[in-house]
Amino acid sequence: MCACQSIDKYFYLRYYKIMAKNMNFDTHTGCVAVIGGGAAGMACALRLARGGRKTVLIERGDRLGKKLSATGNGQGNVTNTDISPAHYRTDDPARLSRILSRYGTEEIVGFLESMGGIFLADGRGRVYPASRQASAVTDLFRGALAKCGADVLTGVHVRSVTYDGKFTLMWDGGQMCADAVVLAAGGKAAPAFGTDGSAYALARAFGHTVTPLSPALVPLKCDPALVRGLKGIRIDGALRLVRGGETLFSGRGDILFADGGVSGDLIFRASSYAQKGDVLELDLLPDVSPEKLQTVFQKTGSLLCVLPNGLARMLAREDEVCERIKRFLLPVTGDFGFARAQVTRGGIPLGETDEGLQSLLRRGLYFAGEILHADGDCGGYNLHWAFASGLCVADAIGGKA
Ligand SMILES: Cc1cc2nc3c(=O)[nH]c(=O)nc-3n(C[C@H](O)[C@H](O)[C@H](O)COP(=O)(O)OP(=O)(O)OC[C@H]3O[C@@H](n4cnc5c(N)ncnc54)[C@H](O)[C@@H]3O)c2cc1C
Secondary structure (H helix, E strand, O other): OOOOEEHHHHOOOOOOOEOOOOOEEEOOOOOEEEEOOOHHHHHHHHHHHHOOOOEEEEEOOOOOOHHHHHOHHHOOOOEEOOOOHHHEEEOOHHHHHHHHHHOOHHHHHHHHHOOOOOEEEOOOOEEEEOOOOHHHHHHHHHHHHHHOOOEEEEOOOEEEEEEOOOEEEEEOOEEEEEOEEEEOOOOOOOHHHOOOOOOHHHHHOOOOOOOOOEEEOOOEEOOHHHHOOOOOOEEEEEEEEEEOOEEEEEEEEEEEEEOOEEEOHHHHHHHOOOOOOOEEEEEOOOOOOHHHHHHHHHHHOOOOOOOOHHHHHHHHOOOOHHHHHHOEEEEOOEEOHHHHOOEEEOOEOHHHEOOOOEEOOOOOEEEOHHHEOEEEOOOOHHHHHHHHHHHHHHHHHOOOO
16 A cells, blocks of 8 residues: 555646646556656646546646647648658567558548547648647647546656555656656657656666667758858758768758758758768759750859758859759758757667566556657657557556557
């Protein structure tokens, strides 16, 4: 028996405004504590609570789903119509593939729409809420969690999890007990959203390892002089990432010029392969032939209505303007690190868990989302993994796996 008291005695609010600081409480037998109120934790907690499991969702930030609300440039690219394992990097591709085949696009869209809303794919297969508002997806979760009676604690930073026949979670001034714990506390990317990598220690305490961590889907740095004055300019361009004459990646999409580097969808995709010393060869006008470009520039001497003004002004001052437009070279000097990355590469190995993502080292401990060693391409793949792994864990706990 835990010396703490029943959560129900203390909290008449069964919702996310509960303040749990300086309080100790026990929970009913069978309680599941989900640590991390991001995409994975919310999906997992909702499925558990809907299935009738006593569920406590614990988030260190003052609100649930802050990162989810910022995804997809605020539009929330929640999944993709092509969820093939080739879009992911992980220590255990076969396991990841089995999970994705159980929790595919239809399953995830169905789950999201079970809360309300409509989710639609764009021409590239990227799925968004029809309103194009990521924050509305978070609102759907908040509403659904409140409706099904999940207890939500915000402003609670879990500092340790121990096991002695039951799990005990401790935070500054408080603690609780649970029969099962889901670690859905994210990775190390975008620490502004509460994910500074400190949660890996909670898993290490049970003997888990963490594979090497690196920032993924991250803006790339180059010599600031090469992009001076271009900040904020966005183009639909093409690129080749070249190392020693070999093309490592090529693609077409959004390129956003930034202070001292480049960002945007296409750069995020290239960042998975890039390292210092590589060269980005940009084609700033992939739909226009060099001949057409030459003809227009020779006739007018201007790039107005050809390229965005800032870029046009910069290039018009240079020699071999048309060649530069078709082959704009940016040697990569590094990346902007975890602070600017969208996702973490590496984490708790899938190989240290079973089919339901339960720890092989401590039964009753589960993992979901970015904390695991599984990261996807740009295009909805990371939120898909967060939702899919969260549901996979909930179904395993609920005995549905
Ligand atoms: C700017 C940005 C845009 C993105 N856009 C997209 C997109 O459009 N599509 C896509 O697929 N992916 C996108 N991603 C990636 C995607 O958001 C993440 O992969 C996904 O949110 C991971 O979900 P998660 O639940 O595992 O972790 P998170 O969403 O990071 O949630 C983890 C939560 O755990 C909490 N936490 C951590 N430690 C503790 C603790 N000890 N105690 C209590 N709480 C704790 C954190 O505060 C956090 O809220 C984007 C990421 C960023 C940063």
